[in-house]
Amino acid sequence: MAGHTSLQMANAMEGVREQVVQQKQRLDNLVDEFSGLLEGLLKKKLYKLLSIVVNKVPGIVKSVLADPEMPMRLQKAQDAAIDAVWPDVQQEIMWELAVTMDGKVTQDLPEVRGCICCAFLRYHLYPFDRGFWGRFRDPVWILFTLIGLLPVYGISPGIFCVIFLVIDKTDEFQLVSFILEFKGFQYLTQGVIRSLMGYFMYLNCITAPGQAEDNCATNGPGSVAPTALVLVGYVLQIVLVWIAFVLLPFSSKKGRSALTGHLDQSPDSANMRGGYILYLLGYDLLTFIVCSGTLIYVLQLREWLLDDWMVKHAFFAVQMVHGYLSLPFFFFTIPLLRNILTHTAPTGYDRSGRCRRYDGVTRPPKPAAERGTSLPRVLEKAEASRILENLKRLLAGLHVRDLDTDPGPEAREASSP
Structure with a gap:
């Protein structure tokens, strides 16, 4: 009988314990x-x-x-x-x-990895965890940048053709960055650098020899490089930019941060891919028509002879003018203006070649004393518990001085009937 009573008491205690756990x-x-x-x-x-x-x-x-x-x-x-x-x-x-x-802290990244060469070039050219000075110390980035600045033999378009094949063409920022960087380089290489080259080449073929007759037909601007090769490079730079323009509507914003859901804010709903850069599409087409039309007119006058020295000089001038006309794209490369005018979220690549949100320079961890200076949560769990407890007391007709104040046992006893 005593054993049966003890068993009942144990079962009752276990039931109470389970009820307490469930209520908690x-x-x-x-x-x-x-x-x-x-x-x-x-x-x-x-x-x-x-x-x-x-x-x-x-x-x-x-x-x-x-x-x-x-x-x-x-x-x-x-x-x-x-x-x-x-x-x-x-x-x-x-x-x-x-x-x-x-904002959410973590970012979901795909597990799929590209080829080793693409991953190597992606990370060294557009790393997600390095700034300008970090890339400036990278020999690969320096090599590609210096070669891309060469305005001869179609080298610059060839470099950007390699870059276009390497980048992730499904990301909006990568496409916009490619267009702006390519056209910005075109302003520098085909415009500024080519005009300086042309001036000194004319000086070399007219003034330097000190003769009555010049040798600009063979040593003048544009006379050295094969016209067909330079023409292929010129057409290639137009085609690559337009392919990037065509791919923009089908791209996604892989660098855009996600929200936890408390705020109904979406920056992408009313924007076209690329932002205001799409307005430069017609401008780029117009400049190409004017420049190519001028070249075709000169070719028609010289009986379509590509190796004619006048055609080479005219082609050199056409490239230089087209380079200077790319100046509006150069302004878009300024980081602050680029973010405002294109509404793109910066991205980069990790060592596996995956396109991800640009995090910037990796900084050393803060000391323990400074870790609390970051933005805290709006509401901690303990605060929510106190507010909920005070709301219950308020609904029960008890006096509450402040929702975020812990009433304490003395206040509970004083306010209890």
Whole structure:
């Protein structure tokens, strides 16, 4: 009889223990759910408040730049320029705020790896964990950059053809970066460097010999390199850029950070791939038509002889003018302007050749005393538990001084009936 009673008591105690564990688990789940809901509410309220503050920036900028002595038309043009640029600036600011407040820490990366050569070139040319000075110490990056600056024999387009074959053509930033870098190099190589070369080559073939007759027909600008080879390089640089333009609508933003879901912010819904760079598509087509039309006209005058010295000189000048006309693309390569005007998220490659979000320079870990200076969570679990407990007491008719204050046992006894 005593053994039966002991067994019943043990079963009862076990049942009570299970009930306590279940209630504790239920309370923990309730606290977690309440914490998530309250954190989302606080983030939305804070984000809305920051949005109101950010919207006041254009008016402040206009007030700072206002000058009573400025002509009225110039003042209106200045204000119109601020109004035109501000939506793109605002979008980038609000997205960065959303990522700071609600961004996911980790990034999902595919397990598929490319070939060893592609992975090697990808990481050394566009690493995800190095800045400019880190790449400047890389011999591979220096070699490709210096060779890409050579404006002779179609070498520069050949280098960029290799780069185009290597990069991930499914990522928006890689395509946009390729277009801007290629056209930016075209401005430097075909425009600036080629004009300097042309000047000194003319000086060499006219002034340096000190003779009545010059030898520019054989030693002048564009006369040394085979015209057919240079023409292939010229056409190749046009074709590569246009292929990248065509692939842009089918690309994705692999470098864009994801949100945890508390904020309903999407920077991609109203934007075309590439942003304002697509407006340069027609400009690039127009410059190509003008330059190629000029070359065709000269060829027609010289009976379509590619190796004619006048054709070579004209082709040299056409390439130089086309290079200078690529100047608008050069401005897009400035990092801050590039982010605002193209709305792209920077990406790079790891040592396996995978395209991923650009993390920048790897910095040493902070000391333990400085680790707490980063942005904390909006609501910790302990805070959510205290708020939930105070809400229960408030609904029970008890006095609560502050939702985030721990009532303590004395306050509970004092407020209990």
